Amino acid sequence: MDLGLTGKIAIVTGGSEGIGRAAATAMAEEGAKVAIVARTQADLDRTTEELKKETGNNDILGIAADVTDEAQVQEMVDTVVNTWGGLDILVNNAGTSSAGKFETVENETWETDLGIKVYGAIHCSRAALPHMKQRGGGRIINTTTPGGKASGAGSLPTSLSRAAGISLTKAMSKDYAADNILINTICVGILKSRQHRRRWEAAHEKDPSLTLDAFYANMGGQVPVGRIGEAREAGDVIAFLASERASYITGASVNVDGGTSPVV
Amino acid sequence: MNLELTGKVVIITGGSDGLGKAAATRMAMEGAKVALAARDQARLDSAIAEIKAATGNDDVIGIPTDVTDESQVTRMVDIVMATWGGIDILVNNAGASAAGKFEDIAIDTWKYDIQLKVYGAIYCCRAALPHLKKSNAGRIINLTTWGGKATPGGTMPTSLSRAAGISLTKAMSKDYAADGILVNTVCVGVIKSGQTQRIFEAQRKANPSLTEDAFNNRIGGMVPLGRIGESEEVGDVIAFLASERASYVTGAAINVDGGQSPVV
Numbered sequence: 001m002d003l004g005l006t007g008k009i010a011i012v013t014g015g016s017e018g019i020g021r022a023a024a025t026a027m028a029e030e031g032a033k034v035a036i037v038a039r040t041q042a043d044l045d046r047t048t049e050e051l052k053k054e055t056g057n058n059d060i061l062g063i064a065a066d067v068t069d070e071a072q073v074q075e076m077v078d079t080v081v082n083t084w085g086g087l088d089i090l091v092n093n094a095g096t097s098s099a100g101k102f103e104t105v106e107n108e109t110w111e112t113d114l115g116i117k118v119y120g121a122i123h124c125s126r127a128a129l130p131h132m133k134q135r136g137g138g139r140i141i142n143t144t145t146p147g148g149k150a151s152g153a154g155s156l157p158t159s160l161s162r163a164a165g166i167s168l169t170k171a172m173s174k175d176y177a178a179d180n181i182l183i184n185t186i187c188v189g190i191l192k193s194r195q196h197r198r199r200w201e202a203a204h205e206k207d208p209s210l211t212l213d214a215f216y217a218n219m220g221g222q223v224p225v226g227r228i229g230e231a232r233e234a235g236d237v238i239a240f241l242a243s244e245r246a247s248y249i250t251g252a253s254v255n256v257d258g259g260t261s262p263v264v
Numbered sequence: 265m266n267l268e269l270t271g272k273v274v275i276i277t278g279g280s281d282g283l284g285k286a287a288a289t290r291m292a293m294e295g296a297k298v299a300l301a302a303r304d305q306a307r308l309d310s311a312i313a314e315i316k317a318a319t320g321n322d323d324v325i326g327i328p329t330d331v332t333d334e335s336q337v338t339r340m341v342d343i344v345m346a347t348w349g350g351i352d353i354l355v356n357n358a359g360a361s362a363a364g365k366f367e368d369i370a371i372d373t374w375k376y377d378i379q380l381k382v383y384g385a386i387y388c389c390r391a392a393l394p395h396l397k398k399s400n401a402g403r404i405i406n407l408t409t410w411g412g413k414a415t416p417g418g419t420m421p422t423s424l425s426r427a428a429g430i431s432l433t434k435a436m437s438k439d440y441a442a443d444g445i446l447v448n449t450v451c452v453g454v455i456k457s458g459q460t461q462r463i464f465e466a467q468r469k470a471n472p473s474l475t476e477d478a479f480n481n482r483i484g485g486m487v488p489l490g491r492i493g494e495s496e497e498v499g500d501v502i503a504f505l506a507s508e509r510a511s512y513v514t515g516a517a518i519n520v521d522g523g524q525s526p527v528v
Contacts, residue, residue: 001265001267001290001293001294001500001503001504002265003265026265029265030265149528166528169528170527170528173488173523174488174523177487177488177489177490177522177523178488178489178490180489182489182523185528189512191512223441224437224438224441224442224514224515225441225442225444225446225512225514226441226442229512230512233509233510233511233512233513234512236265236509236510237509237510237513239265240265240504240509243265245497245500245501245504246497246500246501247497248453248455248489248493248494248497248498248520248521248522249497249501249518249519249520250488250489250519250522250523251488251519251521251523251525251528252518252519252520252528253528254513254516254518255513255514255515255516256512256513256516257512257514257515258441258512258514259437259438259441259446259514259515261515263434264413264430264433264434264449264515264516264517
């Protein structure tokens with residue numbers, strides 16, 4: 001199916017690994033020009049080279065920016081627009097995960113979480129919108145989690161920030177439909193990522209017999225489909241939502257969670 | 265994007281026009297074997313001819329079926345099994361729309377709507393499940409509307425039947441995840457279809473100066489995106505959900521409504 005992404009200009013935050021990297025790969029394969037954004041230039045350089053090799057697409061740019069800093073975000077968007085002449089697609093994917101019971105969450109943890117996930121998405125959207133309007137339309141895709149719709153115990157502050165991301169998606173979809181800017185979110189469940197890999201590394205130190213496969217298999221046991229997801233399974237959904245084939249979808253949330261969420 | 269639908273066997277109810285036909289066309293284009301189930305043989309014949317001509321795929325059959333009758337559904341599934349030896353994807357799309365205020369709805373209207381949309385989907389799922397379990401990529405995709413999530417006044421019995429379709433989706437996604445069957449729903453808004461065509465023709469009888477464009481523009485004015493949707497814009501989402509690229513998506517309800525729904 002032709003996604004109609006050839007020549008489209010995309011920004012993916014948190015793009016050097018995991019879901020962001022997978023979304024960048026899927027869009028680059030379809031001929032989009034993709035800027036990946038993350039904090040560490042060395043990670044970006046490595047991923048940029050890998051993506052060029054994997055996709056045969058040389059229009060890949062790695063731009064170091066901290067999305068919690070509005071000035072850095074503005075500079076990043078300016079760089080993309082100066083390089084390629086516009087902006088069509090923004091994937092707000094930068095994030096971390098911290099989860100605990102209410103009283104165990106320090107003020108600093110709340111601030112960091114809201115800073116990256118909520119303000120990060122706000123800063124990027126504010127900087128991107130004028131360019132999308134100028135192009136006569138655009139796409140914003142926010143990465144959130146099912147916990148933002150149905151928050152479990154011990155899930156703060158992440159579930160709160162994700163609920164905010166879902167709210168941002170719906171309200172902005174109404175605000176910018178008349179500008180033909182379509183705004184959606186994917187609610188991801190447990191996917192293989194560097195974040196989980198780091199958890200395995202910590203567990204592996206304590207118990208050297210624990211293999212990564214066994215660790216993932218154990219996590220997958222909590223998922224209705226019986227396995228942990230691949231980053232690519234979320235990346236492909238993002239590429240679809242960014243595509244011309246999703247031209248009547250806005251204000252939607254798509255669970256990409258192997259069936260974990262209690263709600264649709 | 266390669267959807268990997270080549271050789272997959274698909275049943276689409278209400279497949280002879282509108283969204284069903286658009287989904288059938290996209291999946292046939294991607295190499296799937298497509299069985300259309302609808303009541304009217306003449307409409308089936310013309311849809312089959314159209315799909316074959318548009319896609320160059322000759323694996324398209326039509327089976328006259330009234331989905332309100334369980335024995336006809338069983339017979340239809342048997343025919344597909346006898347023809348292609350398996351079933352991978354079921355699209356429950358057959359439906360009609362009836363909408364009014366509670367007391368204005370005759371009890372027969374309630375019964376027919378629920379019989380067609382709720383029991384129709386239940387019968388098809390019951391008949392297809394034993395075969396879907398044997399597939400390595402089983403999928404059920406239910407057509408519903410956003411009114412099933414967020415019900416406005418004057419929308420019964422349709423909104424009630426659609427809420428049931430969304431509930432069926434979520435519960436079945438949990439029940440059959442372990443069998444590798446992914447169950448999702450698309451919640452559509454106003455889409456050009458045989459149904460909207462018939463409403464237009466009825467209104468033109470009362471007002472002969474009404475043009476189809478004026479009719480569509482009036483409907484489109486109620487939609488945040490400012491236009492009525494094309495059936496292909498739904499058909500492509502169904503094809504994506506049926507595909508290998510949506511392999512971690514189950515229990516999701518995706519608005520395909522140009523932004524109309526008040527909820528995600």
